[in-house]
Amino acid sequence: MDLYSIMVLSAITISSSLILLLLLIGNKKKKEMNSMVPAVPGLPLIGNLLQLKAKKPHQTFAKWAETYGPIFSVKLGSSTMVVINSTELAKEAMVTRFSSISTRRPSNALTLLTSQKSIIAMADYGEYHKMAKRYILSAVLGAAAQKRNRGHRDILTENIVNFLYADIAGDSQSAVNLRKHFKNELFRLALMQALGKDIESIFVEELGVTMSKEEIFQVLVVDPMMGAIEVDWRDFFPYMRWVPNRSMEMKIHSMATRKRAITKALIMEQKKRIARGEKINCYLDYLVSEESTLTEEQLIALVWESIIETSDTTLVTSEWAMYELAKNPKFQDRLYQEILEVCGSEKIREEHLQQMPYLNAVFHETLRFHSPVPIIPPRYIHEDTQLGGYNVPAGTEITINLYACNMDKKDWDEPGVWNPERFLSSKYDQMDMYKTMAFGGGKRVCAGSLQAYLISCVAVGRFIQEFQWRLKEGELENVDTVQLTTHKLHPMQAYITPRESCVRK
Numbered sequence: 197m198d199l200y201s202i203m204v205l206s207a208i209t210i211s212s213s214l215i216l217l218l219l220l221i222g223n224k225k226k227k228e229m230n231s232m233v234p235a236v237p238g239l240p241l242i243g244n245l246l247q248l249k250a251k252k253p254h255q256t257f258a259k260w261a262e263t264y265g266p267i268f269s270v271k272l273g274s275s276t277m278v279v280i281n282s283t284e285l286a287k288e289a290m291v292t293r294f295s296s297i298s299t300r301r302p303s304n305a306l307t308l309l310t311s312q313k314s315i316i317a318m319a320d321y322g323e324y325h326k327m328a329k330r331y332i333l334s335a336v337l338g339a340a341a342q343k344r345n346r347g348h349r350d351i352l353t354e355n356i357v358n359f360l361y362a363d364i365a366g367d368s369q370s371a372v373n374l375r376k377h378f379k380n381e382l383f384r385l386a387l388m389q390a391l392g393k394d395i396e397s398i399f400v401e402e403l404g405v406t407m408s409k410e411e412i413f414q415v416l417v418v419d420p421m422m423g424a425i426e427v428d429w430r431d432f433f434p435y436m437r438w439v440p441n442r443s444m445e446m447k448i449h450s451m452a453t454r455k456r457a458i459t460k461a462l463i464m465e466q467k468k469r470i471a472r473g474e475k476i477n478c479y480l481d482y483l484v485s486e487e488s489t490l491t492e493e494q495l496i497a498l499v500w501e502s503i504i505e506t507s508d509t510t511l512v513t514s515e516w517a518m519y520e521l522a523k524n525p526k527f528q529d530r531l532y533q534e535i536l537e538v539c540g541s542e543k544i545r546e547e548h549l550q551q552m553p554y555l556n557a558v559f560h561e562t563l564r565f566h567s568p569v570p571i572i573p574p575r576y577i578h579e580d581t582q583l584g585g586y587n588v589p590a591g592t593e594i595t596i597n598l599y600a601c602n603m604d605k606k607d608w609d610e611p612g613v614w615n616p617e618r619f620l621s622s623k624y625d626q627m628d629m630y631k632t633m634a635f636g637g638g639k640r641v642c643a644g645s646l647q648a649y650l651i652s653c654v655a656v657g658r659f660i661q662e663f664q665w666r667l668k669e670g671e672l673e674n675v676d677t678v679q680l681t682t683h684k685l686h687p688m689q690a691y692i693t694p695r696e697s698c699v700r701k
């Protein structure tokens with residue numbers, strides 16, 4: 197589960213309460229929807245909502261597109277959302293019409309969790325967004341910063357490989373759980389990049405307790421995601437907002453408080469170091485030196501953002517890539533051949549990536565097929581605009597169904613099959629990071645795409661270089677995803693066998 201899915205969730209969790217209300221109120225107004233963009237009609241909508249509850253919204257949206265076309269609108273309580281189902285229209289929305297479609301309107305819960313939209317991903321496009329995005333690119337995620345952070349990534353891959361060897365040292369027949377190691381190492385990297393230090397535990401003064409690393413992960417990464425899912429349905433019915441829900445409010449409030457207290461404690465500890473004159477290459481040190489314009493709340497929110505965003509989507513992508521390779525020995529062997537040819541007896545390094553079209557193809561095909569962000573977090577249209585020749589009024593929300601764009605038979609041959617080789621044909625520009633739009637596009641494009649690419653490709657390449665992978669029995673069918681995202685529900689279980697021409701020693 198990742199932050200983006202949650203942003204999406206918060207806008208589209210319409211489920212049972214909405215249905216109930218529609219039934220209760222017998223809302224006749226639902227037929228007067230945006231008369232311009234084709235609207236999914238009211239009464240059938242209730243049926244579809246039941247469907248939306250049972251299935252993944254990206255799949256339901258794709259189905260509706262069959263009837264209503266590549267752009268249509270649905271009613272979410274009192275607001276209207278336009279859904280886009282084609283790459284061409286997606287580009288129009290993200291690039292051409294950007295100036296009218298650049299803000300966000302998150303749910304109450306998400307607004308609270310992001311300290312009033314203080315994180316880059318939720319901030320409206322404007323001075324604050326531009327400044328903060330420049331900060332994270334200069335300090336952490338841009339090409340030059342990623343060069344400085346190289347050591348953290350090398351350690352990540354090395355550690356995971358060593359843990360995998362340790363796993364099979366005692367019992368070579370048992371299946372390994374890659375996610376466990378990847379998750380820990382990615383969190384360590386997130387802390388190193390954000391704070392300059394890996395933390396085992398911390399005393400949180402505001403809460404009066406010492407938190408272990410596991411608890412810190414829970415509060416900073418897991419809880420906020422789950423919390424945002426507890427979306428307040430009243431968000432969809434602004435005229436119902438006055439109805440108090442103490443239990444919900446308390447829960448989200450306590451989540452936001454704990455998250456803030458821990459992030460603050462982590463920052464305070466490092467500020468002591470900075471005060472001693474010990475500077476480290478990390479986001480916090482950069483932000484503190486630029487801090488003059490940042491409030492304390494903003495500083496806390498930005499540091500937290502970099503931790504939560506680093507800790508999830510890259511893991512999702514890498515785990516699915518390994519799942520597909522373990523499942524398809526043919527593709528795994530082809531990739532191994534490429535690794536042998538390019539790296540010889542050396543360990544695969546970032547410098548090799550440019551010469552490895554097959555590995556790049558595995559990465560892109562995984563993003564296409566298992567996009568970690570199947571629906572781009574809704575944007576808010578703040579001034580009247582046009583899309584696909586339709587008028588779209590201010591006040592509408594818009595979302596792009598990436599899943600549908602990447603499953604379209606018009607753009608992809610046999611889209612329902614995971615096949616990296618499609619990216620090797622001359623039809624596709626192989627090094628283009630953005631053709632699947634997995635990282636969004638335009639001015640709000642993902643800031644972390646380079647990091648995700650470097651970590652995921654080297655890790656996957658190295659895992660295949662060191663071991664032969666085979667799925668555990670039963671894994672083939674085990675493809676459930678977490679609720680509404682593409683996070684694999686159960687960690688992949690696989691058998692690994694060290695390769696004979698092992699490069700380790």
Ligand code: HEM
Nearest residue numbers: 316317505506509510569634635636637640642643644648
């Ligand atoms: C495979 C991994 C990843 C995928 C698929 C992904 C995808 C996305 C998507 C779809 C967006 C929204 C774009 C939009 O609204 O149009 C986004 C935004 C963002 N991502 Fe990522 N992301 C990934 C990894 C990361 C990492 C590792 C970071 C590191 C901190 C990161 C930081 C951000 C930030 C800061 C934004 C907000 C950009 C803005 O609003 O201007 N992402 N990402």
Ligand SMILES: *[C@@H]1O[C@H](CO)[C@@H](O)[C@H](O)[C@H]1NC(C)=O
Nearest residue numbers: 426440441442443444445447
């Ligand atoms: C209040 O929020 C809780 C979740 O914390 C939820 O279970 C309950 O249904 C909500 N009550 C109302 C009236 O919405």
Ligand SMILES: *[C@@H]1O[C@H](CO)[C@@H](O)[C@H](O)[C@H]1NC(C)=O
Nearest residue numbers: 258261265266281600603604
């Ligand atoms: C919407 O997306 C689905 C899935 O990719 C595709 O099959 C369908 O043709 C698309 N519909 C339109 C009208 O673009």
